[in-house]
Amino acid sequence: MNTPEGPQAERLRRLPSRLTNGAALIANRLVDQALAEAGARRYHYALLATLEEFGPASQAELGRRTGIDRSDVVAAVNDLAERGFLERTPDPGDRRRNIITITPAGRKQLADLDRLLADVQDDYLAPLSATDRRTFIDLLTRLTEHHSGR
Amino acid sequence: MNTPEGPQAERLRRLPSRLTNGAALIANRLVDQALAEAGARRYHYALLATLEEFGPASQAELGRRTGIDRSDVVAAVNDLAERGFLERTPDPGDRRRNIITITPAGRKQLADLDRLLADVQDDYLAPLSATDRRTFIDLLTRLTEHHSGR
DNA sequence: TGGCCAACGTTGGCCACACCAACAATAACG
DNA sequence: CGTTATTGTTGGTGTGGCCAACGTTGGCCA
Numbered sequence: 284m285n286t287p288e289g290p291q292a293e294r295l296r297r298l299p300s301r302l303t304n305g306a307a308l309i310a311n312r313l314v315d316q317a318l319a320e321a322g323a324r325r326y327h328y329a330l331l332a333t334l335e336e337f338g339p340a341s342q343a344e345l346g347r348r349t350g351i352d353r354s355d356v357v358a359a360v361n362d363l364a365e366r367g368f369l370e371r372t373p374d375p376g377d378r379r380r381n382i383i384t385i386t387p388a389g390r391k392q393l394a395d396l397d398r399l400l401a402d403v404q405d406d407y408l409a410p411l412s413a414t415d416r417r418t419f420i421d422l423l424t425r426l427t428e429h430h431s432g433r
Numbered sequence: 434m435n436t437p438e439g440p441q442a443e444r445l446r447r448l449p450s451r452l453t454n455g456a457a458l459i460a461n462r463l464v465d466q467a468l469a470e471a472g473a474r475r476y477h478y479a480l481l482a483t484l485e486e487f488g489p490a491s492q493a494e495l496g497r498r499t500g501i502d503r504s505d506v507v508a509a510v511n512d513l514a515e516r517g518f519l520e521r522t523p524d525p526g527d528r529r530r531n532i533i534t535i536t537p538a539g540r541k542q543l544a545d546l547d548r549l550l551a552d553v554q555d556d557y558l559a560p561l562s563a564t565d566r567r568t569f570i571d572l573l574t575r576l577t578e579h580h581s582g583r
Numbered sequence: 584t585g586g587c588c589a590a591c592g593t594t595g596g597c598c599a600c601a602c603c604a605a606c607a608a609t610a611a612c613g
Numbered sequence: 614c615g616t617t618a619t620t621g622t623t624g625g626t627g628t629g630g631c632c633a634a635c636g637t638t639g640g641c642c643a
Contacts, residue, residue, distance in 0.1 A: 290498060304461060305573070309577060310454060333445070342592065350630095352632085355631090357593060377638080397444070418568060422568065427455045429559060429560035461600095492620075493620055500601095507621065
C-alpha cells in the first residue's frame with residue numbers, strides 16, 4: 284500500500300485496456316496476498332485445481348489446460364512435489380511423460396486455497412451487487428472466449 | 434500466438450480474479466504489440482498523456498498521477514527524453530525538482546499512439562455491443578475506484 | 584525396417600511491470 | 614536553528630508470461 288494517489292488523466296481513466304489492467308492488478312494483489320498465507324502462488328493453485336478436476340495428467344497437458352508454459356510447469360511442479368502436494372512418476376506406457384498425481388495433502392491444501400480464494404473474490408467484487416457480478420463475469424467470459432476460443 | 438489450448442478447470446474458469454487477469458493479458462498483448470510499432474511501451478504512453486493533460490510536472494507528480502513508481506519514472510523519462518519527446522529541466526524555484534515538459538515531437542508521438550490505441554480498444558472489445566462496453570467500463574471503474582479511492 | 588517428424592521434460596534465458604530500500608541534495612516547518 | 618519531508622536517482626527483487634534449444638522417446642509411413 285504505497286499509493287499516495289493523484290488524479291489520473293482522462294485518457295488513461297477511460298481506456299478499457301488500462302481499466303482492465305488496473306482491476307487485474309487489484310485482484311492479483313489480493314489473490315497473491317491470500318495465497319502467500321498458505322505459501323502458494325497462482326500457478327500452484329491452477330495446477331492443483333486442474334489435477335483434482337481432471338485427474339492425473341502429464342506436465343504438457345497441465346500446461347495446455349492452465350495456459351502455463353511447459354517450462355514454468357516444471358518449476359511449479361517441483362515446488363508442489365517438494366511439499367508433498369503431488370507426485371511425479373514416470374509414465375510406464377510413454378517414457379517421455381511424467382504422470383502427475385495430486386496427493387491427499389495436495390487435496391487438503393487445495394481445499395484451504397479454495398477457502399482463501401473465495402473470501403478474496405468477495406473482497407474484490409465488494410462494490411458490485413450480485414447482478415453486477417454476474418454481468419461482470421459474463422462480459423469477461425465473452426471477451427476471453429472471443430479472443431482465444433474463436 | 435502459441436496457445437495449443439485445452440479445456441480449463443471449472444474452478445479456474447469462473448474465478449473472477451482469474452477472468453480479469455485473462456482479459457488484462459489479452460488487452461495488454463494487443464496494446465503492447467500496437468505500441469511496439471511506434472517503439473513505445475505502456476509507461477511511455479501514460480507519461481505523455483499525463484503531461485499533455487496536466488502540463489509540465491515534476492517526476493514525482495507524474496508518478497503520483499500515473500501510478501508509476503518514482504524509480505520507474507526515471508527510466509521512462511530517460512527513454513522519452515532521449516527520443517526528444519519531452520524535456521527535463523531543473524526547476525529554478527525548487528532545486529530538488531525537474532520540470533518535465535512535452536515537446537512538439539512528443540505531442541505528435543502521443544497523437545500517433547492515441548490512434549493506435551483507439552484501434553486496439555476496438556479489437557479488444559470487439560465481442561461487446563456499445564451498451565455492453567459502457568457497462569463493462571462502468572463496472573471496472575467502480576471496482577478500481579472502490580479499491581483505491583476509498 | 585529405417586528414417587523422419589512430433590511430442591515431452593528440462594534448462595536457461597528474456598522482458599516488462601510492479602515493487603522496495605537507501606542515498607544525497609534540498610525544502611519546509613517547528 | 615534542527616528536524617522532518619520531498620525529490621531524483623541507483624540498484625536491487627520477484628513474478629508472470631514468454632521463447633529457443635537440447636536430448637529422449639514415440640508415432641508414422643515409405
